[in-house]
Amino acid sequence: MGRTPCCDSKGIKKGPWAPEEDKLLVDYVQANGPGNWRMLPKLAGLNRCGKSCRLRWTNYLRPDIKRGPFTAEEHNSILQLHAIVGNKWSMIAAQMPGRTDNEIKNYWNTHMKKQLRQDSLAGDAAAASQQLTAMAAAASLPFPAARHMAQWETARLEAEARLSLLSSSPATTTTVTSATASSSSCAAAAADLAAAAGPDIFLRLWNSEVGDSFRGSSAQGVVAEAAHGRPATASPAAAVMPPAMAGGDDDSAASTNEGTEAADDYQAFLEMAVEEFALLHGRLGGAFSAFPPVADVLAEASCLFSPFE
DNA sequence: AACCGGGACAACCGCTCACAT
DNA sequence: AATGTGAGCGGTTGTCCCGGT
Missing domain, CATH: 1.10.10.60 (Homeodomain-like)
Structure with missing residues (x-):
């Protein structure tokens, strides 16, 4: 779909903002509130495009x-x-x-x-563990959501490490013949999935119909979401987070078992994703196009077909 | 004093997505 | 279903400033 540039009109000013322009924008937003940025320049008497006004407000003029x-x-x-x-x-x-x-x-x-460049030049032998170290430190961040993210992500990395170990063991290289795969073979398949489609495949799965299905079917997840009291207007971060990390509450004292619970949630999610994948493949013979959102996520992992055949 | 190079930061660009029509 | 619009996001560029030569 063609999209006309917002700033292609002749005579629209670009470049640094003058104090008078800032004042016009601030006065208008304070009087009318932000929103309808396309019309704002005209209404506020500014010779700028709406996008420029929005950026100036959100990045510089906002009072907070x-x-x-x-x-x-x-x-x-x-x-x-x-x-x-x-x-x-x-x-x-x-x-x-x-x-x-x-x-x-x-x-x-x-x-x-x-x-970071200087650090890497210094030859940090522990580079591989830096991410986990950072995550462990993040668990003590003053921001509740960041703690949840760190805890869940730590569990995720640990789970992935386990999955990698499982997938590399001879026992899990045997053929999986049905959609009701065992937990360990699910784990191996999930590790293959990550290896084939990239580490963010899990995040994308979470955001796909598979994730929706998991959230809907997991009574525990529902309870967890209710307990965490996720606000109706979830942040973009919350939109992509599993319940354990999208909380937004300040209940740090109750977080003792969150890492374990998150790991369990994550394992259950992986198993469901792989089962879903196998079912879809069996039902459609690989014709995933009937389910575009799932297809987008899973098509990249087509090399995973073989373990189920 | 003039020039140059690099750092810092504001602003822009191109793209995507959600939603309305 | 196709298209237009508003908004947000991440990457990139432009501009100013400052220290060194």
Whole structure:
């Protein structure tokens, strides 16, 4: 679908914002609230495109923005969160009140990337364990959601490590002949899936119909979601998180068993994903196109077909 | 004083997605 | 179902500033 650029009109100003423009934008948003950015420039008397106004407001003029240099605590938080989610700046920013994704992204690209490069040049032999270390540290972050993310992600990495071990053992290389595969062969298949389709395959599965199905069928999950009281307007981060990590509550005292529960949830999810995959394959003979969202996720893992045949 | 290079940060660009029509 | 729109996201670019030569 063709999309007309928002800023191709002649005479629309670009570049740095003047103080008068900032004042016009702030006055308008304070009087009318943000929203309808396309019409805003005209209504506010600005010679800018709506997108430019939105960016200026969200990245610079918003009253709740925390200016100034990043603290050591924020620095560490970014480091740890980046180890978990990668370049998902909006997710990282969601855990750091007062900081924008743009600000964090710039900080990462200018300060932290350089630091990491220097660290790697120094020849850190423990590089492989850095992610887990960062995650362990993240478990003590002052941001509840970040704690949940770290705990769940730690469990996920441990589970994946187990799956890798299982998949490399001779016993699990035997042929799986039915959709009701055993837990260990599910695990092996899941490890194959990750190896074939990339580590984010699990996140994508979680966001697919398979994940929906799992969430819907897991009574435990429903209880967990209710207990965590996920807000109706979930953050983008919460939208992709399993219940154990999408909580948003401050109930840190009750988190003792969360890692174990998360690992169990994750294992159950993997088993269901593989079963679902096998069922679909059996039912459709590989014609996954009838289920586009699942197909998108699973088609990449087509080399997984063989264990089920 | 003039020039240059690099760092820091604001702003833009291109893309995707959800939703409305 | 096709298309248009608004909004958000991540990557990239542009500009300013500052220190070194």
